[in-house]
Amino acid sequence: MRDEEPEVKIPEGWSISKREFTGHGKLVAEYGNKTTGEKIRVTPVRTYSLPGFANAHRVVYVYPDDGVEEIAVGMEVEHIEDAEQAALEAMERFSR
Numbered sequence: 001m002r003d004e005e006p007e008v009k010i011p012e013g014w015s016i017s018k019r020e021f022t023g024h025g026k027l028v029a030e031y032g033n034k035t036t037g038e039k040i041r042v043t044p045v046r047t048y049s050l051p052g053f054a055n056a057h058r059v060v061y062v063y064p065d066d067g068v069e070e071i072a073v074g075m076e077v078e079h080i081e082d083a084e085q086a087a088l089e090a091m092e093r094f095s096r
Contacts, residue, residue, distance in 0.1 A: 008084060008088070010031060010088065010091060011088070011091045011092055011095050012095075013033055013034055013035055013095060014031050014032065014033050014034070014040075014091050014095070015031065015032055015034055016029070016030075016031055017030040017031065017032045017039070018030040021080070022044060022054075024044070024053045024054065025079075025080065026044035026053075026054050026057065026080065027042050027044070027057065027080045027083055027084065028042065028043055028044065029041070029042040029084075029087065030042075031087060031091060033091075033094070033095075036064060037064035038061065038062065038063065038064055038094055039061070039062040040059065040060070040061055040062070040071070040087045040090050040091055040094075041059070041060050041062060042057055042058070042059050042083045042084070042086075042087050043057065043058050043060075044056070044057060044058075045057060045058040045073060045074070047074045047075060055075075055078065056073070056074050056075050056077060056078045057072075057073070057077040057078070057080075057082070057083035057086075058070070058072070058073040058074075058077070059071040059072045059073070059077055059083055059086045059087050059090065061090055061094060071086055071087070071090045072086040
């Protein structure tokens with residue numbers, strides 16, 4: 001677990017609704033667009049079927065009215081930094 005949460009600079013128009021680090025090196029976060037109601041969520045996920053802690057992340061884009069689009073999942077966003085980067089890139093992409 002980290003001693004302190006690193007700063008994150010999010011794009012204009014977005015806010016941090018939730019950002020918590022688990023005791024197992026994973027991130028639970030939700031970022032929201034104040035104007036459109038869009039959300040980006042980061043959650044821990046396991047990439048294996050055996051019991052145990054999550055070893056990666058899932059980053060999704062939540063449309064205000066009609067569903068969810070998976071941005072990244074699994075080992076490509078294994079580390080917190082990778083998951084946050086995927087979330088930030090999605091915020092930039094959907095802000096256009």
